[in-house]
Amino acid sequence: xxxxxxxxxxxxxxxxxxxxxxxxxxxxxxxxxxxxxxxxxxxxxxxxxxxxxxxxxxxxxxxxxxxxxxxxxxxxxxxxxxxxxxxxxxxxxxxxxxxxxxxxxxxxxxxxxxxxxxxxxxxxxxxxxxxxxxxxxxxxxxxxxxxxxxxxxxxxxxxxxxxxxxxxxxxxxxxxxxxxxxxxxxxxxxxxxxxxxxxxxxxxxxxxxxxxxxxxxxxxxxxxxxxxxxxxxxxxxxxxxxxxxxxxxxxxxxxxxxxxxxxxxxxxxxxxxxxxxxxxxxxxxxxxxxxxxxxxxxxxxxxxxxxxxxxxxxxxxxxxxxxxxxxxxxxxxxxxxxxxxxxxxxxxxxxxxxxxxxxxxxxxxxxxxxxxxxxxxxxxxxxxxxxxxxxxxxxxxxxxxxxxxxxxxxxxxxxxxxxxxxxxxxx
Amino acid sequence: xxxxxxxxxxxxxxxxxxxxxxxxxxxxxxxxxxxxxxxxxxxxxxxxxxxxxxxxxxxxxxxxxxxxxxxxxxxxxxxxxxxxxxxxxxxxxxxxxxxxxxxxxxxxxxxxxxxxxxxxxxxxxxxxxxx
Numbered sequence: 001x002x003x004x005x006x007x008x009x010x011x012x013x014x015x016x017x018x019x020x021x022x023x024x025x026x027x028x029x030x031x032x033x034x035x036x037x038x039x040x041x042x043x044x045x046x047x048x049x050x051x052x053x054x055x056x057x058x059x060x061x062x063x064x065x066x067x068x069x070x071x072x073x074x075x076x077x078x079x080x081x082x083x084x085x086x087x088x089x090x091x092x093x094x095x096x097x098x099x100x101x102x103x104x105x106x107x108x109x110x111x112x113x114x115x116x117x118x119x120x121x122x123x124x125x126x127x128x129x130x131x132x133x134x135x136x137x138x139x140x141x142x143x144x145x146x147x148x149x150x151x152x153x154x155x156x157x158x159x160x161x162x163x164x165x166x167x168x169x170x171x172x173x174x175x176x177x178x179x180x181x182x183x184x185x186x187x188x189x190x191x192x193x194x195x196x197x198x199x200x201x202x203x204x205x206x207x208x209x210x211x212x213x214x215x216x217x218x219x220x221x222x223x224x225x226x227x228x229x230x231x232x233x234x235x236x237x238x239x240x241x242x243x244x245x246x247x248x249x250x251x252x253x254x255x256x257x258x259x260x261x262x263x264x265x266x267x268x269x270x271x272x273x274x275x276x277x278x279x280x281x282x283x284x285x286x287x288x289x290x291x292x293x294x295x296x297x298x299x300x301x302x303x304x305x306x307x308x309x310x311x312x313x314x315x316x317x318x319x320x321x322x323x324x325x326x327x328x329x330x331x332x333x334x335x336x337x338x339x340x341x342x343x344x345x346x347x348x349x350x351x352x353x354x355x356x357x358x359x360x361x362x363x364x365x366x367x368x369x370x371x372x373x374x375x376x377x378x379x380x381x382x383x384x385x386x387x388x389x390x391x392x393x394x395x396x397x398x399x400x401x402x403x404x405x406x407x408x409x410x411x412x413x414x415x416x417x418x419x420x421x422x423x424x425x426x427x
Numbered sequence: 428x429x430x431x432x433x434x435x436x437x438x439x440x441x442x443x444x445x446x447x448x449x450x451x452x453x454x455x456x457x458x459x460x461x462x463x464x465x466x467x468x469x470x471x472x473x474x475x476x477x478x479x480x481x482x483x484x485x486x487x488x489x490x491x492x493x494x495x496x497x498x499x500x501x502x503x504x505x506x507x508x509x510x511x512x513x514x515x516x517x518x519x520x521x522x523x524x525x526x527x528x529x530x531x532x533x534x535x536x537x538x539x540x541x542x543x544x545x546x547x548x549x550x551x552x553x554x555x556x557x558x
């Protein structure tokens with residue numbers, strides 16, 4: 001059976017070149033970078049070299065890069081670090097309703113400690129409005145944290161416009177107001193330039209662009225003060241104590257270089273595969289909707305809703321066919337709730353029940369799309385055949401509502417094809 | 428997360444659909460998770476000769492409905508009445524704790540379906556005794 005990995009927004013395969021770059025720092029140059037002997041100094045050199053290379057890719061300076069363990073730690077340090085460092089200036093934070101849980105829960109933690117948090121709405125297009133941010137800003141606001149692209153639906157947010165607004169406020173005297181963006185889903189996927197974006201802090205994670213898990217960074221614009229979250233040996237300019245994970249840092253740097261060296265080609269490759277899959281599925285299967293504005297997405301991601309199907313059933317059925325995807329709706333503890341992202345878009349437990357995220361990476365090929373197109377329509381049809389609701393609305397052949405006995409087809413398992421309705425609701 | 432039995436029933440659900448001219452029909456729903464099941468039965472001389480199901484639900488609900496129809500086929504009503512969610516869960520290789528409500532959904536549909544049959548049978552017995 002063919003194996004097709006279409007869950008590259010969850011994580012990616014580590015590039016062979018990245019592994020090769022990392023290995024010497026696990027076996028030969030394994031020194032502690034704080035040590036003054038030659039083992040330690042080789043490790044130190046590798047870290048600082050990685051810092052320079054990463055900074056160059058992001059258009060930052062090396063001193064603005066803090067290496068840490070990944071996106072979650074980066075978001076935590078940015079949000080709590082700014083909030084705590086500038087608490088005397090104000091205790092108000094603005095974020096959006098569809099952030100990653102690392103941002104959501106960092107904000108929730110601050111709320112429990114007395115900060116006020118405003119959650120900007122997201123609309124059906126999956127984009128935060130600059131006007132809503134303008135209205136939410138107060139003299140007490142110290143931080144705005146909005147993701148660069150959403151992890152479930154891939155929509156890109158107007159970060160530069162937000163930065164311009166924040167710069168205006170700063171120039172008007174609100175000097176302790178900062179902008180953070182979680183760029184975990186964009187670094188290595190689309191061009192990310194911290195200066196062009198105008199952000200003060202930016203988080204990213206190595207394993208999203210063919211680097212190792214356990215690697216990440218926080219960009220902190222020079223002069224921005226934040227409060228450390230780990231207390232220890234003063235590593236990373238005292239912002240992230242703990243012996244540096246040299247191999248992961250080297251791996252992150254190599255991965256970001258590889259991803260951005262041929263970024264345009266990678267983007268085009270992923271966009272082409274995504275668009276072919278999306279068009280093929282919308283053509284072959286009725287009652288499928290794209291979540292979020294299709295024109296404002298990262299190239300390799302599509303989030304589709306299959307009506308009358310439960311997401312987990314479709315995800316596992318695809319897994320049984322060798323295809324890895326993820327679902328935004330899962331039933332647990334007796335409650336089927338779409339993810340907070342889908343809820344933010346206005347979907348509910350009925351309309352957001354059958355969402356699947358397909359996310360492409362550099363290693364996917366056209367045959368992967370062909371294979372999914374060859375298996376998925378039948379799986380959807382099979383699952384819809386089980387559904388009393390689908391059988392009321394879709395009917396075999398005629399497209400008219402089904403009447404009379406609905407005993408299924410000739411086989412005992414009875415998986416008959418449900419025909420297409422007269423008009424498709426595809427968008 | 429799920430047993431190979433659950434995955435098999437998801438991949439190859441048994442007895443999908445509705446029995447035509449069914450002797451009994453039961454519907455159940457879980458208002459919290461939104462899952463809904465329909466079970467239809469053909470009963471002949473106190474024995475279930477055919478059982479079919481439909482469900483809007485997650486993989487364990489599909490497997491629970493499918494496995495239930497397998498267990499019911501050939502079973503007498505007294506045996507059907509004794510089936511419990513726990514037994515159904517065990518037959519499926521034990522559902523995860525947070526998915527046990529899927530077995531409850533299926534057994535609820537069964538109990539709703541056979542309740543009128545029991546009333547009919549009791550009525551028949553009473554009339555026989557009176558005669």
